[in-house]
Amino acid sequence: MTALHPQPTSTSTPARPRRTGAGVLVGVLLAVLAVASLFIGVSDVSPVSLLSGDSDGTAAFLLVASRIPRTVALVLAGASLGIAGLIMQMLVRNKFVEPSTTGVTEFATLGMLGTTVVVPGMAVVGKTAVAAVFGLVGTWVFLRVVRAVPVRQLVLVPLVGIMLGGVVGAVTTFFAYRLDLLQSLMQWSQGSFAGVMQGRYEFVWIAGAMVVVAWVAADRFSVIGLGEEFATNLGLDFRRVVAVGMVVVAVITAAVLVTAGLIPFLGLVVPNVVSLLIGDNVRRAIPWVAVLGAVLVVACDIVARTVRFPYEIPLSVVVGVVGAVLFLWLLLRRRSRAH
Amino acid sequence: MIALEGVTKRYAGQTVVDDVSISFGGEGVTALIGPNGAGKSTLFGLVGRLVRPDAGRVTVDGLDVATTSSQELARRLAVLRQDNHVAARLTVHDLVEFGRFPHSRGRLTVADREHIERAIAYLELDAYRGRFLDELSGGQRQRAFIAMVLAQDTEYVLLDEPLNNLDLRHMTEIMRLVREMADQLGKRVVTVLHDVNFAATYADRIVAMREGRVVADAPAREVMRPEVLAAVYDTTVDVREIDGRPVALYYG
Numbered sequence A: 001m002t003a004l005h006p007q008p009t010s011t012s013t014p015a016r017p018r019r020t021g022a023g024v025l026v027g028v029l030l031a032v033l034a035v036a037s038l039f040i041g042v043s044d045v046s047p048v049s050l051l052s053g054d055s056d057g058t059a060a061f062l063l064v065a066s067r068i069p070r071t072v073a074l075v076l077a078g079a080s081l082g083i084a085g086l087i088m089q090m091l092v093r094n095k096f097v098e099p100s101t102t103g104v105t106e107f108a109t110l111g112m113l114g115t116t117v118v119v120p121g122m123a124v125v126g127k128t129a130v131a132a133v134f135g136l137v138g139t140w141v142f143l144r145v146v147r148a149v150p151v152r153q154l155v156l157v158p159l160v161g162i163m164l165g166g167v168v169g170a171v172t173t174f175f176a177y178r179l180d181l182l183q184s185l186m187q188w189s190q191g192s193f194a195g196v197m198q199g200r201y202e203f204v205w206i207a208g209a210m211v212v213v214a215w216v217a218a219d220r221f222s223v224i225g226l227g228e229e230f231a232t233n234l235g236l237d238f239r240r241v242v243a244v245g246m247v248v249v250a251v252i253t254a255a256v257l258v259t260a261g262l263i264p265f266l267g268l269v270v271p272n273v274v275s276l277l278i279g280d281n282v283r284r285a286i287p288w289v290a291v292l293g294a295v296l297v298v299a300c301d302i303v304a305r306t307v308r309f310p311y312e313i314p315l316s317v318v319v320g321v322v323g324a325v326l327f328l329w330l331l332l333r334r335r336s337r338a339h
Numbered sequence B: 001m002i003a004l005e006g007v008t009k010r011y012a013g014q015t016v017v018d019d020v021s022i023s024f025g026g027e028g029v030t031a032l033i034g035p036n037g038a039g040k041s042t043l044f045g046l047v048g049r050l051v052r053p054d055a056g057r058v059t060v061d062g063l064d065v066a067t068t069s070s071q072e073l074a075r076r077l078a079v080l081r082q083d084n085h086v087a088a089r090l091t092v093h094d095l096v097e098f099g100r101f102p103h104s105r106g107r108l109t110v111a112d113r114e115h116i117e118r119a120i121a122y123l124e125l126d127a128y129r130g131r132f133l134d135e136l137s138g139g140q141r142q143r144a145f146i147a148m149v150l151a152q153d154t155e156y157v158l159l160d161e162p163l164n165n166l167d168l169r170h171m172t173e174i175m176r177l178v179r180e181m182a183d184q185l186g187k188r189v190v191t192v193l194h195d196v197n198f199a200a201t202y203a204d205r206i207v208a209m210r211e212g213r214v215v216a217d218a219p220a221r222e223v224m225r226p227e228v229l230a231a232v233y234d235t236t237v238d239v240r241e242i243d244g245r246p247v248a249l250y251y252g
């Protein structure tokens, strides 16, 4: 190795994959979809009706009270759910986990049911907080179980999580049944933004704030993804970073659950697509995951609103179908790359 | 110096490191040898604050590893473990960049970038810097990990079996590099080796472990004797002088 006098190397080979063109494209796509989302609905809200200043200003009112909140909520929920999946995958070092395959969502749902029973009139803040605390417990339990049961095969880890979620879900259903709350439970388990309006969605901003937290701590999460030994060698407090990640995941899960209900697959699919495109360096991945997550949710919501117009179908159904197809594609692709 | 004072580690009643008191990491290269299961990796784990001792104390430059801030230690001591599996899809450049983490905490300065470039050039990884780790051969990946600890730019560098996965040429090159790191960059390198001939050729000092104890600790040449090696490995080893250097013959 004649590397005694290393010369500054020409960076002819790109130091890292860049996808600037694609990035711009995805950004524009999000903007277009968001604008479209503002103008789709039963009532007539269109640029024309807004500009013509229709008689009583209903269009403007609807835009501010319902359409803008809905679109903002969709963007924030999509972005943050993607991030929750990404962070979870870094913590567990497994690409097949996200809040809904690890029991976190089920725990948060149990928390929501608990507040509905114990403190029926609780404000949304309280509900979100309780759900977040339960979600945190769920993350903790899952990490414990995964640690205690040394699972060799990567795909078995989410199976453990799904089993855990199944148990907690069963308990929740049992209580909901006994307390005549199955209807509420059904509503939470079907994510939909139909009920989103001004004054009733602001909690997704907390989820949005968690995206910022994740971005600030991005390098720490990358290092955690290398494993405890590397992280310790690099001077990181492994446990503390894991704790921060758990809070991020739990808060996002709870905030979205309270606002819209369960949206499956998103946290699984989006980070995996991004991982294929640009890899797992969290700082580089975060903007992609956030924007693609938002694109997927806004697009699916538009489909949910238009496919049976003037009725809506639950967003979770559309996301479920799209997500499942994407996930299958990812699995097959991974296999064909033969690792 | 790295010092262990009466350090003991047990796993489920089995004593893996047995009341070891030793100080190592002087100038130059130290080789740590010993049979499988002797406790070499555990010793590195104890120094690298990954394994908590059941008794005793480990210090690096007088700083107790149990109480000193992890970041402070990460600027003095880099440890590369024996088996490294990175599941995340990271490029070689990403990995080497994370080596700067103890200094940069994520915000790279010009100096950080220079260290990264130097480490990549040193390990001849420039052509692979944009590749994902899962797109490299085992040896290339091993070199990427070594580049990472090199970028960490610590006084002490602990390498656990760095020759894993390397072919003949790269084994020699890595050992030469280890030597250069000591001679030209002033690093104190401690490395676990299984090939005692590499240890004899490139190390100044050899520490031998067996069943959790240090059984030999001397200049390389003095350890390269049939009776010492036989006691360490429990097998007969013939040592011949070739071109004035001791060479152990243990191929049967």
Ligand SMILES: Nc1ncnc2c1ncn2[C@@H]1O[C@H](COP(=O)(O)OP(=O)(O)OP(=O)(O)O)[C@@H](O)[C@H]1O
Pocket (backbone or CB within 6 Å): B011, B016, B034, B035, B036, B037, B038, B039, B040, B041, B042, B043, B082
């Ligand atoms: N986490 C653990 N739990 C239980 N026993 C362990 C653990 N880690 C190591 N051991 C045991 O401690 C002993 C020493 O292991 P260590 O990895 O330090 O050996 P080594 O000298 O590095 O061996 P090798 O040359 O094979 O790498 C072995 O008998 C091993 O089985």
Ligand SMILES: [Mg+2]
Pocket (backbone or CB within 6 Å): B040, B041, B042, B082, B160
């Ligand atoms: Mg070992």
